[in-house]
Structure formats: structure tokens, C-alpha cells
Amino acid sequence: MSVTDLGEGVEITFEDGKKQITPVVLGADGYRSVVRRAIAPDHPYARYAGYLVWRGLVEERTLKRPVPWPSDGGLWIEIIDGYRLVAATLPGRDGSLVPGHRQITFAWFDVHKEQLLRRTGCLTLDGHIVGSLARGMIDESVRLDLASRARAIWPEQWLEAVLTGISSPETLSGAPIAEYKPEQLVRGNLAILGDAAHVISPMTGRGLLTGMEDASTLAQLLASRNPKGSFASVLSSYEQARLPFIQGLVNHSMRISAEYRRRAGG
Template sequence: MTAQPHDQNAATEQRERLGTAVVVGGSLSGLMTGLALSRAGIDVTMLERVGSFPRSGASIGGVSESLLERITGRPRSRKDSTAQRRPPSDVQTWTAIHARLRAAVNDDPHIRLRYSATVQRVGQDAESAWVTTSDGRRFRGDVVIGADGHRSVVRRTVAPDHQDAQFAGYVIWLGLADESVIASRHRWPRDVDILGSGDDYLLGYPLAARDGSIAPGSRQIGWAWYDARRNDLLREKGCVTGDVVQHSLAAADIPESTLRELAAEATDLWPPLWRDVILDCIERRAVIGTPIAEYVPDRLVQGRLALVGDAAHVPTPMTGSGFNASLHDAEAVAEAVAAGLHGSSVVRALHGYERERLESARSMVRSGQQFSRSFAGQTV
């Protein structure tokens, strides 16, 4: 039977694809890597261990609308003209960025995103690489890319003698509030505020509304408070074990006594605008504590396995470099994989990716460590 033109086109498109990749991790670096690989002609299977991501108080600077349009290959879907403009600080919530990237991945026919897929083992041979999940499934590709964060499973195979990111010695308290909290008492901030008071640092930043609008009345405001005094609490709650960060401190797990202490300190330390925003978040229990980890890589590649994002390098957020470094990783590894599949050796091409990215990643993390050591002192 003669194939229909649509089927012929689909078959031709399939033949033009270069190969396959398995990306472990569906957070920001994983999504960016999947998009970059697909754009380079690679079919991608992406595995994410959680079923859905909770809303996060974290925000990321330097992420402009034009940058997101370049990464996703499409403009924002806008309900009104006010969503076309961004705050001058170019700070966006982690949740908003993740939603944009995930939507682009979901619309890409060459990416299969599988949730609730917990990777336990990673392997490779001369012809392919694969991962095995906790339910016994095996996913195979020409390469496996670890984008699974600072506690990366893929890193255990790539760098078995240097597996763990190290606790930097402090926590960042994070919160988001609505503009209504400050509308009648304070002027809306124009840009990021960076404040220091004794042993504490605070970053405060204006944000767009959840739909991207910056129309007055619907916007958000966020803050990140650097605190090196509560490491015992982090260990008591299992957030840090030894020198290794395990997880964040959820709002429900923050003791009432700690919230009262933070409220009193906020009143003493910070200007009225940020004091009121922080107190609102504390009152609503809309605060999370993120212990900061750091990881200086020795290698990014092992055969057909490669690392990107926080699996590859973990800087303190104070560097402001994590997102852009992850984007550079994603684009560089996709270019390398495509070149290797076009040529004779994916393994050789991935080592080229390592040569391109390793030293800049090491320098980025080390520059942040200078801040961490001066800030945390001997409190680790």
C-alpha cells in the first residue's frame, strides 16, 4: 500500500534525526538540555523522579524574556499587553521559568518526559548508555546526560571518588508575597535590593504577577535571607547530614520558636519594606529554608555519560551564575552530542564538551566559595 504524503514526511523527519539521549532530571537544567538536544536533532527521553514540582519561593536573576524566548523557541503566551514587559531587574520566580520550559518540552514531539521515574543505576558499553529505574525499567540512548541536581545519581558513576556537594555553612530563607502586602504602606521597589546587617545578608526583589503582568496591584515581591546561625537546626531536621545537604526545610517543619526568632530579627535588621514582607510570609508560614551546597567538579564526563547544571557544578546563589552556566552546559553538550553522532565518536565529542566547560565551572564555584567562607566562617 502506498504511504500517504504525511506518513512519508514523518518517515523522512524520523530518518533525519541523529540519535537518542536519556536526560536524567526534569528541573531547569534538564528541561533546557532536552530542548537543546532536540533542536540539535537528538530524540530525548527525560526522566524526572517526582510527579510534580511544588511552588517554590526561589527566584532567579538575569532571566530576561528574550532569553526565555531563545531557549524555548517561542514567545510568551500573553493574555494582555501588560505581560509583554518585564521588571527592570529581570528577576523571575523559579516556578514561572520552570512552567515556561516545561510547556516547550511538552509541545516538542521529539522529547518524551516521564514523571515518577526514579533512576537508581547508570551503565554504558561501547555502543550505548542506559539507566535503570526503581521499578525495573531500563531506558537506553546513545548518551545519558545527568541533570539531576546537587545529589546527582549520574554523578556517582561519572565521578565516583567525588560524589557529594558540600554544605557551605548557611541557609537561605526564601519567601514570596503579593503586592497587596505593601501597597498602602510602601513604595514599590524599582530594582533588586542587596542589604547587609552584621552577619546577615538580604536580597529583595520585585517580581511580575504569576501571568507575567507588571500591572500595579497584581505583582509579587520576593526575598532571600542568608543566615549562618541555624546550622544545628538543619542537622536536627535531617536537612544536612555531616557535610552533605539532603533537602530543604519545608515550611511545615520550621519550629514555631524559629519563626518567632526570625520575626524578631527581621524587625531589628531590615528596613520597613522588607520587614513587613518577611513578617507577612512568616505569618502565613510561606517560608522555606534552603541549605546551600557547593560542588567544584573534577570531571564532567565518563564515556557516554555527561553532567550538566547542578549535577556538574553547584555554586552559591550569591554568584548569580547558576542559570546561565546551566544554559551554557545544555547548549554545549547538545552541540557535542550532535557532532559526535555526525562523526565517528560520541565519546571523543563529549570529552570536548568537558574541555570547554570544566575550568569555567570550577572558577565559578570557587568564586562563590570566597563569599561562603567569609560569611559562614567556622559555623559549618
Template sequence: MSTQRRALVIGGSMGGLLAANLLHRAGWDVQVFERVGEALAGRGAGIITHDKLFDAIRRAGAVVDGTMGCATHSRVTLDRAGKVLAEMPLEQILTAWGRLYRLLKDVFPAARYHFDKSLTRIEQDAATVTAHFADGSRTVGELLIGADGIRSTVRAQLLPQSKPQYVGYLAWRGLADENAVSDETRRALSDRMGFGLPPGEQILSYLVTGHDNSTRPGHRRFNFVWYRPADEQTGLRDLLTDAAGRHYEYNIPPDRIRREVIAEMHAAAERLLAPAFVDIVRATAEPLFQPVYDLESTELAFGRVALLGDAAFVARPHVGLGVTKAAGDAQSLVDALTAQPDDVAAGVKEYAAKRLEFGRTIVAHARLLGLSVGIPENGGPQSPLMAYLRRPEIVIREIAVPDWAERTLNLSRL
């Protein structure tokens, strides 16, 4: 009989794949269960990377090399006419979600990754945990990891009071082929990350890997993220309704977004954004938008069950840490389980003690950075902190930077 301990990982995206690979390499019998029925790699947009993410990817058994992403060397803030208002040097590697997914999926044994498996509930006793799926099947393990994202079924069962809170704005995103934009746009933004600050909004754009994950000039794509306000009851509800009148509660598939919604977004781009951003937005074949949420879990350990990644905490994208946080969670959990070889629940508890505080800190920091979008609460005037964060030289210094922890300290003193 095998003495391998069995781990059930719910969710086969970034958090799930990182945890699964690390546990597999630590000697566990790991099974991943993903709700979606086919490879996810075609979806997603740009990802800002950090050294800690690369450490985790190496530890997961994948190779980190020059093909990982596109290098950017500086950041600029552009005004409406495209004039540079502020610039600062910063080296960063920018990649696409699909590139990381492929990398992590390819190093994990395919036979242990199960598509089309939607968890419905879990139960546990002193020695085991059982996962029940929508197709009526179930499976038993000694550890279950809830890596099932912001709408986690695992969290909803164990911690129903922790729910995502809509923050009043959404992010339009998309990828435009580098060759689909003008020479001027390429010159303006090819090796630097660009920011724009229309009143009460914010846009940023940078180059990421291409369709074939290529980093070669001519084969890359421009990613953009454009934050725009949307009232939950009226604006957001309307945007989440398709042409047939069907309303999507959280995310509308890109091909269901109504034509007039896209046309209005294009018209707003012409009105509000620098020419390079307008070019990128218009050249994006399939734009999508995501409502922005804050999510804080009050607990991450439930006996043999652990929450990680977006199932545990979601910080607004301004910190640029979504995947890096999931990687840190996965490493911390596997380290704690390794340190407690005879007691899974004690390992899970040790993990939670370390990562709860971290999660709270980055959610708070991302909330603070959210002020840089410039939407005053209750329609009031801009606070001095908001005005400060929206200064052209400050926004490029604070948004999605590697040394965010030091910055938290500096900003909290203001």
C-alpha cells in the same frame, strides 16, 4: 528503522529541559525522566536572568518577550532604619523559577517527558547506555545526560568522591504578593533591587512574576533571599527537624518547618532588617530555607554519559547564575555532539573540556562573594576583603551582576 540517535535525560528541571529541547531540535530522539510525580512549576522562587539565558531559551524554541519577567532599573543598600546607604543604576530582568519551567516544558513534546521515573543506576557498553529506574523498568540510549541536580544519582555512581560541601549558612527565601505589603514597601522596592547587611547576614529582595506568571503591577510578587549562619551539627540539624521529630537530611519541605522556627525568623527580621524587608518577610505565606553548598565535579564526561547543571557544579547563589550556567552547559554539550556526529563519547569529552574550567571559575567566584555575608571563618575578625565586600556601595556592584567574569579579575587583584 529510525536512524535517530536516542538521548536519555535524567532530571526534568532547568538543565534537563534546556538540554532536551536543544537535542530535540537537533534531531535526536529525546526522552526525559523526572523523579517527581507531578509538574514542578508551583515550587521555587526568584531567578535573576542574564542575556545568555535568553539566547538559550530562544534556541530551545520558546519565545522571549516582555512577559519574561519584571524589570529592575537600579539597586539600593538600605540600613536598618530603611535609609538608602548606596544606589547604582542596573537594568535586570527578574523572573520566577515556575515561569521558566513552564516556558521550557511547554515547548517540549509532552509524550517524551516522563514523571515519576527515579533513576537508580546506569550501565554502559561500547555502543549503548542503559538507565535503570526505581519502578524496575529500564531504557536504552546512545547518550545519557545527568541533569539530576545537586544530589545527582548519576554523579554519585560515577564520581562518588565529588560531594556538596555545606558552607555554614543557609538562605531563607520566599515570595510575597505585591498587594500584601504596604505602599511604603512598594515605593521602596518596586523597581529596584534592595540589599540589607545586618551583622554576619545579608538580605536581598526584588519583584518577580506573579502566581499566574503575570508581570502586571498589582499581580507580581516580592522575592526575598536572606542569608543567615547556621552551624551544621546544631543549628542546621534543628532547623531541618519537623514538629514530629523527623529529620530531613538536606531540604525540609516548607510545610514541615516548625512554627517556632518561623516565629524566630520573624522576630529576627524585626530586630535586624529594614522595615521594607520585614514587611516582605512577614507577608510571605510559605517561607522556605535552603542550606547553601559548594559542589565541584572533577570530571563531567564518562563515555556516553555527561553531567550538567547542578549535577556538575553548584556555585553559591551570590553569582545569580544557576539557571544561566545550566543553559550554557546544555548549549555547549549539544554543540559538541553536533560537531562529532559519529562519536558520542568524543562529543561528551569535548563538552567537558570546555565546561570544567568554567564551572570551577564560577564556584570560586561565588565562594569569594560569599564573604559578603560577613561570617568570619572560625569566629575570627573580619578580613579586609570581607569588610570591602560588605561596603554598601560594593555589595550592590558585585552580587549577581552580568559582568561577573571581569569582576572576578578585579576582586582577585585586591
């Protein structure tokens, strides 16, 4: 699929070769956005930030013992040997906060998997992220290696939950973290928002919210548009409103990532 701004409108070319003309295209199509490629053809892809995040969500009732952690949520963060573990208790699927009936979530940041990402085709030779280690895609050898590392470094409190999450290919996923700093959000009648516009580290805790703010700004500008005015001028106002904050946020993300890589020795 591709999009081309024609000045008076946008031409969309679908995978099957069919074409459609539309007044405007708003690309909320994620970190590998095709709309971004048309807006910034010289700078189309997000770059690997140097680490991936192993993620798991575990039913507490499958553990031998409940996690000794308050029922009212909270977040636990630790860095050991350069690895970082973020873990928390969540309500059970039925809403229960009772220990033994909750869910345990963890995110394990890992700077040592560049070769794995290259081998699995997630990371290109020139450092762009083009895929992710989705559930069901992670080899047993990788999971065994993680389990052995977990036993060596993660505290008793979270260890069983992490080992349980790692043991099943269906619960473990690995997300390579990418970053993208836009020079522009708009070209004519094309605009990008959300991860299509900016990709940042989850350590900022701000990716989803920033995308929602983009959408809200765009919706308000479109709703108050002069019916005789052009879409391109509305999109240009959107870019003026959002670009400085977004660029600052990506800079912030890059600083956090650099600091983590430095501490992790990656």
C-alpha cells in the same frame, strides 16, 4: 536508580529493578545527581556552604502599606549582624507595576541554622546536603524565632513583607546552600550538566545560566557530530569546553561564601 557505563553504551537500573541499555546518558538531574555518582564515585556529593537562604514571595496587596520602592524593579541588599537580606519588587501576577499591586520577593541569608539542618535531616554528619526545608515544612517555633529576629534587624521598608512571608508555612522555604566543584563532567558515555555538574551559591547569580550554557554547548557539539564518530568523543569535547570555566566559577563561589561567612561570623 543507577547508571553504569558499559563502554559500548549505558545501562540504567530503575528503582523497580528494570534495566535499559541506551547509547548515552546526559544527567541534568540536579544537585543530588545520580549520574554524578557514576562519573565521580569518590566525590559524589555537594557540600554545605555554611548558610541557608530563607525565601518568600508576598502579594503586596496583603500588606498594610505598599513597599516604598520604585515600580521599575531594583534590588536591595543589606548585611546586619551577619544576616543578609536581598529584596526586590516584582510585577504582580497580572503584570501590574503599580505600588500596592506588585509582588515582593526576599532572600534572607542565615549562617546560624546548622543545627536545624542537622535536626531535620537536610545536612549529613559529614557535611553533605541531602534535603531542603520546603514550603509547609518549617515549624512555627522556627518562624517565630525568625520573626523576632526580623523585627530587630530589618528596616521598616521591607519589614512587613518579610514578616508576612515568614508568617505562613506555605510561603516560606529554606534552601541550604551547597557547593560542588567537579574534577570531571564525563565518564565514557555519561555526562553531567547544570547543577548535576556544578553547584554554586546564588550570590554568584549564575547557577541557572551556567546550566543553560552547558546544555547549549552540548547540543551544538551533538548536532555537529560525525555520524561515524563515538558519543564518548563528543562528550569529551564537551568536558574540555566547559570544565575550566566551571571550576573557576565554583572557586569564585567558594570565595564569595567564605567572605560572607567571615563577615557573618559563622
